[in-house]
Amino acid sequence: LTSVFPYLPLRGFCDVPPKTQKMVRVLNVAEKNDAAKNIAEILSRGHLTRREGFSKYNKIYEFDHNLNGNNVKMVMTSVSGHLLNYAFSGAYKKWEGCNPLDLFSAPVFKVCPEDSEPIKRTLEREARSASKLIIWTDCDREGENIGFEIIQVCQAVKPSLQVQRAKFSEITFRSIQRALETLTRPDENLNNAVNVRSELDLRIGAAFTRFQTLRLKKIFPETLADTILSYGSCQFPTLGFIIERFKAIENFIPEQFWKLKVTHNRDDIVTEFTWQRKRLFHKRACEALFDVCQENPEACITKVTTKPKSKWRPQPLDTVELEKLGSRKLRMNVKEVMKVAEKLYTNGFISYPRTETNIFPQELELAPLVEMQTADPNWGGFAAGVLERGPNPRQGKKTDQAHPPIHPTKYTSSLSGAEKAVYDLVVRHFLACLSDDARGMETVVDMVMAGEGFHANGLVILERNYLEVYPYENWSGKVIAHYEQGQTFQPTTLEMVSGETSAPPYLTEADLIALMEKHGIGTDATHAEHIEKIKQRNYAGLENNHFLPGKIGLGLVEGYDDMGFQMSKPNLRAELESDLKEICEGTKDPQDVLRQQIEQYRSIFEEAMPQALKIDAAMGKYLEEMPQALPQDVTIP
Amino acid sequence: MQLVLPVRRYLTNRHITVPEDWLSACINWVLSEYSQNNVPFIQEQVYQEWLHADLTELGTCCLPPQTQDQPSTTITGYFPLQMNLVRDISEPAYAQLLKVEDADTENMTVSATQNHMTQTAREKADRMLMLELTDGTTVVEGMEYRPAPNLSVDLSPGTKVLVYGTIKVRRGILFLTQQNITVLGGKVMDLLEKNDQRNTLIAALNTQDTDPREQPRRYN
Ligand SMILES: [Mg+2]
Numbered sequence: 072l073t074s075v076f077p078y079l080p081l082r083g084f085c086d087v088p089p090k091t092q093k094m095v096r097v098l099n100v101a102e103k104n105d106a107a108k109n110i111a112e113i114l115s116r117g118h119l120t121r122r123e124g125f126s127k128y129n130k131i132y133e134f135d136h137n138l139n140g141n142n143v144k145m146v147m148t149s150v151s152g153h154l155l156n157y158a159f160s161g162a163y164k165k166w167e168g169c170n171p172l173d174l175f176s177a178p179v180f181k182v183c184p185e186d187s188e189p190i191k192r193t194l195e196r197e198a199r200s201a202s203k204l205i206i207w208t209d210c211d212r213e214g215e216n217i218g219f220e221i222i223q224v225c226q227a228v229k230p231s232l233q234v235q236r237a238k239f240s241e242i243t244f245r246s247i248q249r250a251l252e253t254l255t256r257p258d259e260n261l262n263n264a265v266n267v268r269s270e271l272d273l274r275i276g277a278a279f280t281r282f283q284t285l286r287l288k289k290i291f292p293e294t295l296a297d298t299i300l301s302y303g304s305c306q307f308p309t310l311g312f313i314i315e316r317f318k319a320i321e322n323f324i325p326e327q328f329w330k331l332k333v334t335h336n337r338d339d340i341v342t343e344f345t346w347q348r349k350r351l352f353h354k355r356a357c358e359a360l361f362d363v364c365q366e367n368p369e370a371c372i373t374k375v376t377t378k379p380k381s382k383w384r385p386q387p388l389d390t391v392e393l394e395k396l397g398s399r400k401l402r403m404n405v406k407e408v409m410k411v412a413e414k415l416y417t418n419g420f421i422s423y424p425r426t427e428t429n430i431f432p433q434e435l436e437l438a439p440l441v442e443m444q445t446a447d448p449n450w451g452g453f454a455a456g457v458l459e460r461g462p463n464p465r466q467g468k469k470t471d472q473a474h475p476p477i478h479p480t481k482y483t484s485s486l487s488g489a490e491k492a493v494y495d496l497v498v499r500h501f502l503a504c505l506s507d508d509a510r511g512m513e514t515v516v517d518m519v520m521a522g523e524g525f526h527a528n529g530l531v532i533l534e535r536n537y538l539e540v541y542p543y544e545n546w547s548g549k550v551i552a553h554y555e556q557g558q559t560f561q562p563t564t565l566e567m568v569s570g571e572t573s574a575p576p577y578l579t580e581a582d583l584i585a586l587m588e589k590h591g592i593g594t595d596a597t598h599a600e601h602i603e604k605i606k607q608r609n610y611a612g613l614e615n616n617h618f619l620p621g622k623i624g625l626g627l628v629e630g631y632d633d634m635g636f637q638m639s640k641p642n643l644r645a646e647l648e649s650d651l652k653e654i655c656e657g658t659k660d661p662q663d664v665l666r667q668q669i670e671q672y673r674s675i676f677e678e679a680m681p682q683a684l685k686i687d688a689a690m691g692k693y694l695e696e697m698p699q700a701l702p703q704d705v706t707i708p
Numbered sequence: 709m710q711l712v713l714p715v716r717r718y719l720t721n722r723h724i725t726v727p728e729d730w731l732s733a734c735i736n737w738v739l740s741e742y743s744q745n746n747v748p749f750i751q752e753q754v755y756q757e758w759l760h761a762d763l764t765e766l767g768t769c770c771l772p773p774q775t776q777d778q779p780s781t782t783i784t785g786y787f788p789l790q791m792n793l794v795r796d797i798s799e800p801a802y803a804q805l806l807k808v809e810d811a812d813t814e815n816m817t818v819s820a821t822q823n824h825m826t827q828t829a830r831e832k833a834d835r836m837l838m839l840e841l842t843d844g845t846t847v848v849e850g851m852e853y854r855p856a857p858n859l860s861v862d863l864s865p866g867t868k869v870l871v872y873g874t875i876k877v878r879r880g881i882l883f884l885t886q887q888n889i890t891v892l893g894g895k896v897m898d899l900l901e902k903n904d905q906r907n908t909l910i911a912a913l914n915t916q917d918t919d920p921r922e923q924p925r926r927y928n
Contacts, residue, residue: 581820
């Protein structure tokens with residue numbers, strides 16, 4: 072109507088006053104209350120009313136809006152993450168109600184857990200009076216799945232409800248506005264992938280968890296009577312990495328080595344020359360070469376090379392890098408980093424922090440984003456510089472086709488504590504990756520003494536560039552004396568020094584993330600959760616920021632290892648993760664993947680049962696407790 | 709036996725000296741084994757037997773006396789020697805052992821700091837092989853002083869080599885280069901397993917100057 076008569080006042084035809092006219096109601100549902108509130112504020116430009124729902128954490132925001140030319144009543148509310156869960160029913164629900172093996176085939180249902188019940192009731196009530204539903208959950212796999220849960224609940228009470236999906240990467244005016252103008256359909260493939268994953272997690276997790284827990288509490292009644300020994304197909308490989316490193320350190324044999332070292336003092340500068348042979352693991356061999364040098368210790372410079380050297384600015388920030396940087400540089404745990412980042416996102420300060428992309432998309436205008444930061448007393452000047460030269464992103468190679476790299480979307484100076492630390496990191500990283508590599512001049516001086524090669528390296532830093540804004544990295548110059556080819560001199564010192572090899576370090580949280588990413592365990596969205604889980608279960612613990620396995624963790628992993636099952640190796644899970652990716656892309660059938668995976672784990676389970684004594688033995692070793700015999704009347708395998 | 713002379717000449721041309729009784733026993737054995745009288749054939753067969761003999765059992769001797777005790781000396785001539793074992797001393801024996809045992813060490817180099825891997829790759833030094841050599845009586849070591857691509861850790865224990873020219877010797881170690889050593893071949897059955905890479909590396913770890921520290925168990 073409006074396109075035909077664009078100037079016609081909408082209410083012109085009817086005599087009914089606007090107040091009593093019944094406007095179409097559109098139900099909008101976001102993933103969290105904060106997101107609902109901020110999206111509603113943006114769309115209503117602050118003119119909204121708030122009322123209560125059944126859940127006191129999930130408010131309802133209402134405002135009028137012109138949607139595709141129609142004035143509608145927007146009703147915006149939220150869930151708190153997943154609304155429904157897969158669960159067993161009847162006897163299968165009870166821990167001792169069935170043989171755990173049955174859990175691979177027992178029927179599963181999506182149910183609403185008790186604490187989500189009030190949210191569900193709000194959705195049902197609001198859906199009844201709405202004619203349209205717009206899903207505003209996070210635009211990732213889990214978010215899509217949550218969206219389908221919302222749709223299921225709402226359409227159950229109102230089958231005629233029209234459903235649309237809003238796609239956005241940041242909660243800013245432009246982005247939210249555009250999302251509403253370009254509503255799409257929810258993505259069935261993403262939803263399927265999460266359903267497959269959740270169903271497998273439930274079946275596999277429940278079967279192994281019940282088996283381990285019920286058996287071991289009887290075998291070790293003193294220590295494990297009240298302990299839940301959970302199993303998860305991501306948890307175990309994650310734990311496996313920690314134990315693998317732990318054992319590598321335990322088995323490590325340090326070795327002594329020897330090397331030659333030359334120094335030369337000139338113009339108050341001590342230049343140190345490093346032996347070309349680095350080090351030798353044979354004392355007499357090193358002594359022999361030391362003798363040769365000592366007999367004729369004249370050093371001759373054979374070559375002096377000076378060439379530019381750069382230190383690269385960082386690539387645009389993706390989730391894994393944010394987690395690693397947060398852990399290493401801000402000394403926060405990864406879960407905390409992501410929690411804070413999500414809060415910054417829901418408040419509109421940064422873009423969506425779950426992304427695999429480290430390439431800025433063409434359509435993202437970087438200059439206005441840099442411009443916003445020029446106001447800051449600390450990095451404002453730097454931002455102005457970037458603006459003047461034009462943003463010059465160092466591009467990475469990865470894109471998830473869903474979200475841009477993590478970047479600031481709004482300037483703020485009102486944050487404090489962890490929020491400020493993470494926001495600063497995002498902003499500084501953003502400005503750094505848009506600026507320029509640090510540049511320097513490296514000098515390599517090659518020297519020969521009695522046939523043995525040595526070299527000295529000097530570095531002069533010419534332009535710090537990105538380092539000015541990026542305190543998380545440093546680059547220090549190294550001064551050496553000036554040398555020319557053909558020059559000869561007597562060294563100030565000529566020494567044979569020794570050292571010892573050392574074991575690799577225990578894993579930090581950041582290293583663990585790097586390993587999980589390398590082997591495809593979990594997704595960038597779930598790394599932190601899996602790590603948290605194994606800490607919670609005391610399978611591993613942090614000591615001085617490094618992971619050490621716990622007794623129970625060692626016992627379980629070693630037990631399965633002794634059976635010959637690679638439960639703690641990444642292969643099984645990595646296979647599933649790549650299958651899930653294919654489901655998302657629509658190239659694999661979710662039912663096929665589900666069937667294959669269930670079969671695989673069921674057969675491992677079946678073969679593991681008769682060998683359960685091996686777990687008892689491994690566990691006994693670490694708990695330093697004698698395994699008790701299993702009582703006869705117990706039906707647990 | 710008129711065969712002894714041409715065979716000995718054949719060996720002498722290759723700078724090899726063997727005990728009289730070994731030579732005649734060997735010729736007799738070849739004769740009975742192959743029932744051939746062809747001199748070049750027998751010469752070649754005896755040479756092959758020498759390549760596969762254990763020089764320590766032969767008790768031969770060609771290195772100047774006290775070669776292994778001199779702090780600094782040179783030796784000149786042709787020295788057919790037996791390589792008892794070989795190991796790369798530019799790398800820790802433990803790391804090599806893990807490789808030989810096919811242990812998966814890939815994850816040990818993964819770290820959150822991206823440049824970790826490239827750094828270790830760049831820092832890798834040139835190989836330096838250390839050979840345990842014997843002339844049948846004296847045991848010395850030979851160090852790959854300059855790259856000698858004809859040598860490798862895959863050479864069988866007991867391989868015969870010819871060291872020749874004027875060779876620098878320090879602290880009982882011969883300074884070997886591509887120009888002063890040739891691999892002749894052969895092996896010694898008894899040394900094959902005893903001195904294979906795995907056992908050589910284990911032995912190197914066990915005879916370290918430092919005791920492997922007793923590490924406390926660390927888990928919570
Ligand atoms: Mg989410």
